[in-house]
Amino acid sequence: MSRVEGLKCVLGDDTYRKIRNAKVLLVGAGGIGCELLKDLILLGYSEVHVVDLDTIDLSNLNRQFLFRHKDIKQPKASTAVNAVQSFNFFKTKLVPYQASIYETDLFPMSWFEQFDLIFNALDNIQARSYINKVALLLNKTVMESGTTGTNGQAQPTFPYHTECYDCLHRETPKTFPVCTIRSTPSQPVHCIHWAKSFLFTSLFSEDDEPVVQPEGKDTGELGTDNQQEIANLISENNELVELKRSIASEDFVDKVIAKVFTKDIENLLKISDLWKTRKQPTPLEYNNQIKEKVLKISKEEIGTGQREWTLEQNLKVFIDSTLALQKRIAIEKEIEFDKDDEDTLNFVASATNIRSHIFSIPLKAKFDIKSIAGNIIPAIATTNAIIAGFSALLSLKQFDESYENRIQNSKAVFTVSNSDKFVSPSMLQSPNPKCATCSAVRGVAHFDTSKTLNDLLGALQSTYGLDEEISLSLGSNLLYDIDFDDNVEKTLKEMGIVDGVLLNVADETDKYQSVKGGDLKLPDIKMAEKPPVEEKEENDQDDEEDGVELINDNDDDLLIVDVKEATSPDKRKAKAQDYDDTHVTKKPKTDSEIEIVE
Amino acid sequence: MSSLLKNRLQEERKQWRKDHPYGFFAKPEKSADGSLNLQSWTAGVPGKDNTIWENATYPLTITFPNDFPSKPPKVRLPAGFYHPNVYPSGTICLSILNEDQDWRPGINLKQILLGVQELLDTPNPDSPAQEPAWRAFGKDRALYEKKVIEQAKKYAKAG
Numbered sequence: 001m002s003r004v005e006g007l008k009c010v011l012g013d014d015t016y017r018k019i020r021n022a023k024v025l026l027v028g029a030g031g032i033g034c035e036l037l038k039d040l041i042l043l044g045y046s047e048v049h050v051v052d053l054d055t056i057d058l059s060n061l062n063r064q065f066l067f068r069h070k071d072i073k074q075p076k077a078s079t080a081v082n083a084v085q086s087f088n089f090f091k092t093k094l095v096p097y098q099a100s101i102y103e104t105d106l107f108p109m110s111w112f113e114q115f116d117l118i119f120n121a122l123d124n125i126q127a128r129s130y131i132n133k134v135a136l137l138l139n140k141t142v143m144e145s146g147t148t149g150t151n152g153q154a155q156p157t158f159p160y161h162t163e164c165y166d167c168l169h170r171e172t173p174k175t176f177p178v179c180t181i182r183s184t185p186s187q188p189v190h191c192i193h194w195a196k197s198f199l200f201t202s203l204f205s206e207d208d209e210p211v212v213q214p215e216g217k218d219t220g221e222l223g224t225d226n227q228q229e230i231a232n233l234i235s236e237n238n239e240l241v242e243l244k245r246s247i248a249s250e251d252f253v254d255k256v257i258a259k260v261f262t263k264d265i266e267n268l269l270k271i272s273d274l275w276k277t278r279k280q281p282t283p284l285e286y287n288n289q290i291k292e293k294v295l296k297i298s299k300e301e302i303g304t305g306q307r308e309w310t311l312e313q314n315l316k317v318f319i320d321s322t323l324a325l326q327k328r329i330a331i332e333k334e335i336e337f338d339k340d341d342e343d344t345l346n347f348v349a350s351a352t353n354i355r356s357h358i359f360s361i362p363l364k365a366k367f368d369i370k371s372i373a374g375n376i377i378p379a380i381a382t383t384n385a386i387i388a389g390f391s392a393l394l395s396l397k398q399f400d401e402s403y404e405n406r407i408q409n410s411k412a413v414f415t416v417s418n419s420d421k422f423v424s425p426s427m428l429q430s431p432n433p434k435c436a437t438c439s440a441v442r443g444v445a446h447f448d449t450s451k452t453l454n455d456l457l458g459a460l461q462s463t464y465g466l467d468e469e470i471s472l473s474l475g476s477n478l479l480y481d482i483d484f485d486d487n488v489e490k491t492l493k494e495m496g497i498v499d500g501v502l503l504n505v506a507d508e509t510d511k512y513q514s515v516k517g518g519d520l521k522l523p524d525i526k527m528a529e530k531p532p533v534e535e536k537e538e539n540d541q542d543d544e545e546d547g548v549e550l551i552n553d554n555d556d557d558l559l560i561v562d563v564k565e566a567t568s569p570d571k572r573k574a575k576a577q578d579y580d581d582t583h584v585t586k587k588p589k590t591d592s593e594i595e596i597v598e
Numbered sequence: 599m600s601s602l603l604k605n606r607l608q609e610e611r612k613q614w615r616k617d618h619p620y621g622f623f624a625k626p627e628k629s630a631d632g633s634l635n636l637q638s639w640t641a642g643v644p645g646k647d648n649t650i651w652e653n654a655t656y657p658l659t660i661t662f663p664n665d666f667p668s669k670p671p672k673v674r675l676p677a678g679f680y681h682p683n684v685y686p687s688g689t690i691c692l693s694i695l696n697e698d699q700d701w702r703p704g705i706n707l708k709q710i711l712l713g714v715q716e717l718l719d720t721p722n723p724d725s726p727a728q729e730p731a732w733r734a735f736g737k738d739r740a741l742y743e744k745k746v747i748e749q750a751k752k753y754a755k756a757g
């Protein structure tokens with residue numbers, strides 16, 4: 001039996017025919033992506049476009065099986081595509097892109113429209129969230145997948161019908177209060193944050209906003225009347241700024257040690273109230289004698305950092321890494337912390353441990369500090385393979401006859417390592433009515449950006465029956481509300497309502513407050529000939545119209561307007577602003593309909 | 599930017615516009631194009647009457663991070679502000695503004711500003727953020743009060 005016959009037997013003639021005509025997007029060619037690409041071509045998909053910005057790193061080779069040692073530094077997308085050619089039995093057309101999926105120049109909304117399905121094989125929340133928004137905008141099914149260690153999950157998301165990626169409340173990464181980090185650490189993780197986000201950032205990076213905001217950076221704003229007190233207060237920070245200025249000097253590392261591990265701790269001890277209920281820190285004892293002893297420690301003694309270092313060994317690593325960073329900063333100007341950059345990791349690991357020692361906190365091996373500081377989640381090849389397999393299998397349901405059937409027949413699949421059943425299916429959940437992303441009604445319309453904000457307000461009011469108590473905003477910029485009408489005479493273009501920006505229109509009358517769960521039912525209307533704003537404009541329709549996307553939020557009648565520029569079909573090409581919510585599509589005029597969905 | 603952030607900031611503006619306590623103000627900063635940046639506000643908190651903080655309105659800047667309301671906003675008084683729980687940079691050490699303590703995503707601008715007003719006259723000596731005010735508050739109350747009253751004159755209400 002030929003491979004084609006075999007595949008037909010497995011899939012059935014109908015699904016076989018459909019899959020041989022299906023064009024899909026695979027976002028990510030990493031751990032899950034490599035597995036999924038293999039699965040998709042073995043299922044006979046007609047065309048797979050693969051997007052990944054990354055290049056191959058040594059650390060990928062243990063699980064991203066399409067890559068070999070010789071591929072290091074090569075783009076993941078094209079390398080993966082070349083690697084699968086040897087078993088591309090069904091002649092799947094493969095198109096790789098080494099690019100960021102957020103690049104709206106390269107990947108405008110119109111580009112996403114060509115795909116029957118989107119497979120996510122991503123490792124970060126931001127990109128998943130972005131694809132989620134694209135899918136909601138274009139009403140595309142996304143095959144979502146993800147793994148953490150032995151836990152994994154694969155499931156389709158049907159826009160507005162099943163829960164979207166943002167429906168689940170996602171924990172934001174933990175940060176710690178300034179007070180704990182700066183004065184009263186009690187866990188290794190506090191010292192890691194201090195070393196990475198405060199000390200390292202202050203000395204080697206120009207970053208204005210370290211993760212833990214060091215207080216006292218804005219000394220320029222000081223009042224002049226109580227200068228004396230202030231001078232005393234801000235000295236700790238000023239000294240660090242001062243230290244940074246002497247970064248080229250030979251005794252820089254000694255100065256850093258003397259300040260951050262000794263003097264600052266002595267100053268902290270003076271605030272006796274801090275230590276009433278806590279164990280007092282012990283300032284580091286560091287002098288020439290100790291220094292000599294430390295400098296004699298050999299590279300062999302330090303090792304690779306799998307086991308814990310002694311205090312002296314930490315000092316040795318701290319001195320060596322500081323010297324290395326000192327040399328580099330002369331050329332590089334600023335250095336970002338990167339867990340794979342040995343100098344930065346050594347600096348953070350040793351500074352963490354010295355500080356931990358001072359505060360009687362257990363020391364950690366560099367290896368452990370690396371995973372905490374780098375927010376590393378272990379990736380396991382087997383879990384990736386299982387989850388990618390399920391993602392591919394679940395995609396077969398997307399060729400069922402009706403949309404309802406596809407939803408009905410689809411499942412989420414997840415793996416749990418600590419139960420006797422490793423793989424479990426579950427029903428797809430309904431959208432979370434409180435989800436800020438998908439609990440909304442959307443539509444598309446058009447207008448001319450040389451009109452004023454007033455024109456737009458009038459059009460929105462007359463079309464949707466809103467009164468003047470509405471607000472207009474772009475992202476977190478408020479353009480208009482009833483107490484802020486400074487801009488009403490300005491043109492939409494002047495206010496930044498240009499190609500592809502998302503404009504929020506919110507009703508502020510509380511009229512709909514009691515109406516929950518999207519009961520403000522805008523009908524499923526199509527208004528290709530009469531987009532709402534165009535009605536207001538008599539004779540100046542031209543090819544440069546803009547699309548509007550309207551979204552209704554569950555408690556506030558929030559509308560989001562996605563401005564799209566429409567041109568004739570042969571001019572299908574796009575450009576865009578580059579932020580998160582920005583989409584630009586030059587669409588053929590026939591596409592320019594309003595579609596308001598729940 | 600997340601939809602949650604946008605929706606929430608619009609809500610903050612709307613709530614404040616419709617209802618805010620007497621003597622307080624809060625407004626988003628104006629951007630170059632004339633729009634208002636809802637992530638960056640300036641505000642004024644009046645000192646309570648019959649306290650050493652009275653007859654002054656203390657200026658604040660409020661910055662809403664991208665992960666607001668999961669994370670609290672950053673609220674600052676002017677750098678060098680004299681108060682035991684205010685860092686030299688002006689950052690306020692207040693439990694409701696601390697993610698690991700009492701911050702809850704439901705806390706709104708009005709509650710934050712009322713919290714700051716409350717903190718002015720009831721400092722927390724267990725949470726020192728600067729030395730002079732903290733030391734004086736504990737050991738030399740007369741000096742402390744003198745400094746606070748001087749500072750109140752600096753921020754005295756116009757008229």
Ligand SMILES: [Zn+2]
Pocket residue numbers: 163164165166167168431432435436437438439
């Ligand atoms: Zn959702």
